[in-house]
Amino acid sequence: MEKLTIEIPAQSVVIRHALCPHGHDLMDPLHPMDGDASIRVVVRGPRATGTLRFHPAYGNHAVETDLSLRDGEVYELLCPECGSSLSHREERCLFCSAPLFVFYTPRGGHVVGCTRKGCHHHRLELVDLESQLASLFQDELKPRY
Ligand SMILES: [Zn+2]
Numbered sequence: 420m421e422k423l424t425i426e427i428p429a430q431s432v433v434i435r436h437a438l439c440p441h442g443h444d445l446m447d448p449l450h451p452m453d454g455d456a457s458i459r460v461v462v463r464g465p466r467a468t469g470t471l472r473f474h475p476a477y478g479n480h481a482v483e484t485d486l487s488l489r490d491g492e493v494y495e496l497l498c499p500e501c502g503s504s505l506s507h508r509e510e511r512c513l514f515c516s517a518p519l520f521v522f523y524t525p526r527g528g529h530v531v532g533c534t535r536k537g538c539h540h541h542r543l544e545l546v547d548l549e550s551q552l553a554s555l556f557q558d559e560l561k562p563r564y
């Protein structure tokens with residue numbers, strides 16, 4: 420399939436569905452960030468394990484966590500439901516070579532990001548682009564002023 424890269428204005432897309440490899444929904448509507456359900460995962464670092472919430476707006480790097488994360492350290496992300504690792508099986512970060520994590524979105528899309536704190540490499544991969552773009556821009560384009 421042809422690969423097409425599109426530029427999405429930062430934070431204009433809000434992730435509504437993020438799944439572990441076994442299909443558990445990682446969205447946490449009980450802990451919204453800026454009014455939208457956050458993405459909740461278990462974070463395992465070199466010293467401790469805790470909970471991490473990602474801001475659902477794509478490109479917003481805000482996180483909430485009970486673990487003290489240190490810039491430059493690599494953290495493994497796990498599904499809070501089944502404990503599966505969210506690490507990408509094949510790829511590593513192009514910038515810092517840390518493992519990448521992946522969230523699955525409906526219809527075969529992915530959100531991929533770097534597991535190293537402070538490295539903001541990430542991307543959104545959409546499969547079935549036409550229908551996904553249509554739904555993204557109809558339902559999920561949020562105005563930011
Ligand atoms: Zn799971």
Ligand SMILES: [Zn+2]
Nearest residue numbers: 512515533538
């Ligand atoms: Zn990286």
